[in-house]
Amino acid sequence: MTPPQGPVTWLIDGPKISAYLLNADHPRGSSKAKYLIGFGFAPEALGVLAAALVTHALSNGPGVRMVPPKGAPRSVFEGTVTAPDGREVPLRTVWELRSPAEMHFITAVPLTR
Template identity: 45%
Template sequence: MVATRRESRGPAGTPGVAHPGREDRRLLAESYAPEGGSKAKFLLRFGFSADQPNILADALVSHYVSAPDTQMIFDAVGSRRIVCEGPIKGVDGREPWIRSV
């Protein structure tokens, strides 16, 4: 089942973030996990830093709000995932196209 962009919003039309900063620090830690190192290297190339995870958090919220393609996907057990595809504004001004879940 896929929801529209409007249905995938959190309270008051904002995305829901359970622990702001925690996931962002993990994404930017190259040594966190072997499978996550490529994501960290990618994000670091655009100026994001593990020392300032809130900058990435803000960029991800903006990415969610302005992404041209946002869907809410439900799996067989009822878990939901919000999938966004579109540009994210890097600290250095570039806007790489990303897919976030």
């Protein structure tokens, strides 16, 4: 599978950030929230994290393409992105290819290796 050619639309569902990635009370997302909040990302500034996630994918491309047994092809990006506090945040992000020029955010995971 080849990467999208030309302009790409990067889509992130707001609740994926507000209810999961930056929610310290989420049963599965709390460790991610603590990690991201520790770098200065804040629940009251969701757009800052959304922009950082897109920048992460663009800066660390082309990424690794995966084709799961079910569902759409995905791209995994690993590298850093600059946090609000100025530090470099090591992350792995996963995006799903929804159409030839549309990537949909799946998740972000602290990159600890």
